[in-house]
Amino acid sequence: DGGITQSPKYLFRKEGQNVTLSCEQNLNHDAMYWYRQDPGQGLRLIYYSQIVNDFQKGDIAEGYSVSREKKESFPLTVTSAQKNPTAFYLCASSITGYRTSNTEAFFGQGTRLTVV
Amino acid sequence: QKEVEQDPGPLSVPEGAIVSLNCTYSNSAFQYFMWYRQYSRKGPELLMYTYSSGNKEDGRFTAQVDKSSKYISLFIRDSQPSDSATYLCAMSAGENAGNNRKLIWGLGTSLAVNP
Numbered sequence: 001d002g003g004i005t006q007s008p009k010y011l012f013r014k015e016g017q018n019v020t021l022s023c024e025q026n027l028n029h030d031a032m033y034w035y036r037q038d039p040g041q042g043l044r045l046i047y048y049s050q051i052v053n054d055f056q057k058g059d060i061a062e063g064y065s066v067s068r069e070k071k072e073s074f075p076l077t078v079t080s081a082q083k084n085p086t087a088f089y090l091c092a093s094s095i096t097g098y099r100t101s102n103t104e105a106f107f108g109q110g111t112r113l114t115v116v
Numbered sequence: 117q118k119e120v121e122q123d124p125g126p127l128s129v130p131e132g133a134i135v136s137l138n139c140t141y142s143n144s145a146f147q148y149f150m151w152y153r154q155y156s157r158k159g160p161e162l163l164m165y166t167y168s169s170g171n172k173e174d175g176r177f178t179a180q181v182d183k184s185s186k187y188i189s190l191f192i193r194d195s196q197p198s199d200s201a202t203y204l205c206a207m208s209a210g211e212n213a214g215n216n217r218k219l220i221w222g223l224g225t226s227l228a229v230n231p
Contacts, residue, residue: 048218110159
C-alpha cells in the first residue's frame with residue numbers, strides 16, 4: 001500500500017535530549033513537509049523540502065533540524081534548543097513542491113512527542 | 117487578522133442532519149481550496165479539493181467556493197456518527213503566489229454527530 005509512515009507513534013524523551021522523528025513515503029512524491037499541531041493553534045509548518053538535498057524553513061523552524069538525503073525520507077530532529085517540544089508532529093507529502101503547482105498534501109498518522 | 121478564519125466549534129448535531137462547515141479568508145489570490153478530516157490522534161485526510169469557484173460533490177459531501185465573498189463551505193448530508201471529527205480547511209494561491217505557495221490552514225472545526 002502506498003502511503004506515509006511515521007514512527008514511532010508515541011515518543012517520550014527527557015528534557016535536554018535531542019530526538020529524531022522518522023517519516024518515510026512510497027508515493028514517489030517530490031515534496032515533503034513537517035507540521036506541528038498544538039491544541040487551539042492548528043497546523044504550523046516547521047520545515048519543507050521540494051526536492052532531494054534541498055529544504056527550507058517554515059514558520060517555526062527554531063529548535064528543529066531536518067535532512068533530505070533520499071526522496072522517500074525526511075527525518076525531523078527536535079533539538080534541546082526547542083523550548084516547548086511536547087506536541088503532535090505530522091509529516092506530509094505532495095506530488096510537487098511549491099514552485100510548480102498546487103500542494104494538496106497527504107499526511108502520515110503522526111508522532112506524539114512528550115518531553116518530561 | 118488571520119489569513120484564514122474557521123470557527124473551532126464544537127458543533128454538535130443529531131444523526132441525519134445536514135452539516136455546514138465554513139471558512140473565510142482574506143487573500144484574494146487563493147485559488148486552491150481543500151477540506152481535510154482529522155480523527156482524534158490521527159493525521160488529516162484529504163476529503164475535497166476544489167480549484168477556483170464553484171461546487172464539487174462527492175457522495176454525501178459538497179464543497180462550495182465563493183471567491184467574490186472569500187468564503188468556502190463544506191456540506192455533509194445525512195450525517196453519521198462516523199463523521200465525528202475535526203474538519204480543517206486549507207488553501208493556497210498556487211502559481212499566483214510566485215515562490216510562496218504554501219498551504220494556509222484554518223484552525224479546524226470539531227464536529228460531533230450524535231446517534
